[in-house]
Amino acid sequence: MLIETPRLRLRPWEERDIAPFAVANADPEVRRYYFPDILTKLETDAMIADCDRHLQMHGFGFVAVERKADGALIGGLGLSRAGDEIPGGPHVEIGWILARPYWRQGYALEAARACLDHAWAALGLAEVIGYTSRINEPSRALMEKLGMRSDPAEDFDDVTVPEGNPLRPHVLYRIKSTDRR
Template sequence: MRKRIAPAARLTLTGGMSELHTDRLVLRQWRAADLAPWAAMNADPEVREHLGDLLTREQSDASVARFQAEFDARGYGWWAVEVRATGEFIGFAGLDVVDDDLPFTGVEIGWRLARAAWGQGYATEAARRVLTHGFDALGLPEVLAVTTATNHRSQAVMGRIGMTRVPEYDFDDPAAPEGPLRPNVVYRIGQDAPR
């Protein structure tokens, strides 16, 4: 039986594609110019270390088409992230419905940045803005985050944005091969948490 962490999170939310801003970042619709740097990220073993296999260009392009279709259907999803000062595409951040094969339900937050953008606080900045949008604009009761037990960088971001670990919801990903990608940890933050 699946655990229901976020009871209202399965609502279909609408409102179209919004653009979000922070001091240094723009979270926006995907553009054709994003496809090549996105594919390069998905072919980078360090970026994919906690995600599994590298993606081909075709798989990478298909993921963007899927992101856009999901955004159009729900009104939220994965935004492309660019640096405001330069217009450089550096990755994605956003919200997604928890996969059906996981042992719980809800909406999760995530991010993925190009290696050159690591260590500059961009993931934390983007994630904070996504949380604000999820709570204030979409009315989510809580937001989850899932990553491998060995992905300490992402877990550090989760802590910096106020999320706390929910060890009773940690799980082994049955789709992952035996090894470091199988054990996963779950974090959460409620709408009423300080931000």
């Protein structure tokens, strides 16, 4: 899977991506709305291996996002099959993690739009979901910029997050191929 935008390249993970992605995953601010919070290098290695397996199995996945200008890994973004913790599945979800130096530059929106275009045109998907903790305003704002919509009746508690943790209540967003802007 290779997707290009004017500034970015979404591509399979490479060995050279592990160290910078591990740095991003060890940043408490980057992982603020994720559970578990920070990841070790070994956990990042395992995450990338899982993403690679998913890509090989399904033809789409959570991939590396590289800035074309200098080849810098800015994070990961892509599509994956959502887990059973998401009500009403099966679903294909879009998700992202960008390293802090690359925030607020429009990269996540640019990459996510291209990823959704790929979902509709190349994969023929009818719908993609996104979900995040209720308190994750930055990701919720991005989903809304993408044209994704939520219905409070579909909010759910993420059972992979311990009870009482403020990250447990989640909001589910949807976008259909017919909702394209």
